[in-house]
Amino acid sequence: MTAPSTARFTGKVALITGGGTNIGRTTALSFAREGALVVVAGRTAESLAETVGAIEAEGGKADAITADVTDSTEVARLVATVVERHGGLHIAFNNAGTVGKPGLLAELEEDVWDRVFAVNTRGVWLAMKYEIEHMRQHGGGVIVNAASNIGFHGRRPGLGAYAASKAAVSVLTRNAAREYIGEGVRINAVSAGGTDTPMSYRSGETTEQRDARVAAAVPLGRVATTQEIADGVLWLASDQSGYVVGHDLVIDGGATA
Template sequence: MNTKRLSNQGGESQHQMTARFTNKVVLVTGGGSGIGRSTALAFAREGATVVAAGRREEPLAETVKLIEARGGQGSAIVADVTRGDDVVRLVETVVARHGGLHIAFNNAGVLGTPQRIGDVDEATWSEVIAINLTGVWLSMKHEIAHMSRNGGGAIINMASIFGVHKSAPMYGAYAATKAAVSALTRTAAREYIAQGIRINAVSPGPIEAPMSLRPGETEAQRAERYRETVPLGRIGLAEEVAAAVLWLASPESSFIVGHDLVIDGGVTI
């Protein structure tokens, strides 16, 4: 597989517009980079109106610029998912601006500083919990409130193989939040499927995104590291996670509820 071609945002065949999500409004938190940006571009390429949300305006604006350059429809909203009032405003703005909210990808997250459990301070622990777990809960809470009144929808949460599938030495706070996201996803899925809301999660392994780079590591060094440790023989691509998210959001997965989809090249086998 030509990894460079797939990860390059210029391939023509990769950016042809299709209609699978026409007339759907999609919210992507953490939409300014990495998997969030790739997923926002993928939804827009398939006809959705996409709202990219995050804490920094500049990367969100770049995501929207990329969407529009390819003939898609997108907008950006600055919001902090750890703040309930921000999330309320975010959902209300999406609905007011675009007429509804049909799909949400709760992707915003942080890895945290590599430390053993005994060395993590309370401030670091609280920050990781706030963004990765409380942020997903708040996002779901207010997305569900709208969707349950308006015919349902689809929600996909960002978990990780380092939650319930594999240990994560030096990243205990991150692992704890991702395990909790998987559990929260299953519980919410069972609670709200009767309202027509399908809730699932994705659990990526090593992905070609900023979060997977070690301090001081080059992209070439990262690629070599994963070539040796991933059974498939390469690092995964953000576009491959995006494809899984789109599938879980689509009618093609209509019988999938409360699932945590592992995307890891065989790491957890």
């Protein structure tokens, strides 16, 4: 793969948590196609290796590091290893997340609630903690966090823990953006709506049933592709959005509207 002449990320090192599948993998491929050296992180070595293989098959540069974003020691090691191996960290997409077992709030088990918040909210906080620590000391950088449109509207009974955890990511993003923009660290979030991943299906649904349900609920009439979400992440990470600070970019076909 030869980076296009308009490549926005040549010479940059980009870290993507949750980079083994779905939006994470598509975003990793997109960054690599625009010149970045991409490091994907997550708990499953096999899926990370598949992402690296896909990037390298196109001629791009990639690396994989296993890490649990809920563990501060592992997150610190992750960021330190990226810097040690590749000489820096310029861009981070904190994408690792989990939906958790669905359940109405009064029936939800405490361990499900705790796990969803550990991955979705604590994981983003820990990632930012160590990414910011490096970036503020090395000329700045860009961070994009994965929130969700459900954090805005909450219209999914049974997913209260997920909705609350993602709303927290959106607020945390705005707070962090204000705290660190003066030191050259620009932080934003992206909130995807229904996207063509396993999460877009309800239990037992066929693709046809999923598509019909979405068509009735989403003004645009379809789910997003993972590429459409990745395109938003890359824009937020690029100089083209250089005046955008503390924003949560909703990409949901008008569902929130």
